[in-house]
């Protein structure tokens with residue numbers, strides 16, 4: 461097969477052939493022309509004509525990449541003398557009117573936008589992001605118009621942040637089919653109501669359950685338009701509120717316990733190092749609450765301090781005090797009971 465015929469077959473546009481291929485700096489320019497007898501299609505009404513009126517200057521239309529290089533198709537659009545539309549530019553069936561991308565390339569970009577962010581698609585294909593946005597928007601609208609909307613029984617409503625600051629959009633999901641079925645700007649009751657009004661009474665009646673977070677406008681609107689639907693709260697939001705409530709309720713208790721831990725009791729005994737610890741070792745407490753308190757000595761040298769005993773519930777216990785230390789440390793200072801060696 462000659463190379464010209466092979467390249468024309470690779471082009472894959474019926475009625476058109478490749479006349480010349482040029483490799484430019486970073487792109488591939490493919491000059492194409494009509495095959496003999498292919499005819500012309502009116503860009504207004506779509507009628508076909510065998511002859512053209514004249515030709516316009518050369519246009520460039522972007523197509524699939526070839527071996528990593530952007531590919532531009534060059535052709536001269538014809539004008540036809542249409543009895544109904546007058547002198548009109550032809551509208552080939554492989555390109556949308558006044559567009560600079562082929563049909564198949566736009567569909568390819570739209571499919572890429574389904575799985576990648578628009579900015580990534582623009583960077584991948586070396587295109588302006590506004591062009592990719594425009595193409596994606598057009599094909600999404602076409603898809604929404606031509607695809608029959610299935611009956612939704614379990615609807616999900618959630619909000620997403622769309623810009624910096626408190627700017628939100630509300631997204632509606634078909635939870636069974638995992639499809640996005642609606643998107644409105646804002647999260648107020650007015651915006652959400654707009655979706656349900658467009659959705660229609662019949663579709664609203666078919667909804668059995670609606671899953672949402674604890675946002676009051678969502679609940680109010682669902683109650684108004686889908687009174688038969690069961691409202692189910694999102695588990696994530698419920699757990700968030702629940703953990704916040706637990707933390708809030710535990711905070712005073714924790715702070716109270718923490719503060720008690722470091723406040724000395726008015727008659728707490730003064731700890732002294734054990735006789736067994738060395739001079740360099742850290743002092744070790746020898747008293748323990750479970751240790752028995754010794755009774756006051758009979759000789760009267762360890763008389764209890766009345767002021768310290770009556771100020772505390774522990775006054776019923778028999779606490780021994782040393783007069784010499786209590787005079788220096790105040791009436792609440794007590795000493796440990798003598799350890800039995």
Ligand SMILES: [Zn+2]
Pocket residue numbers: 502503504505506507542543544545546548
């Ligand atoms: Zn026409």
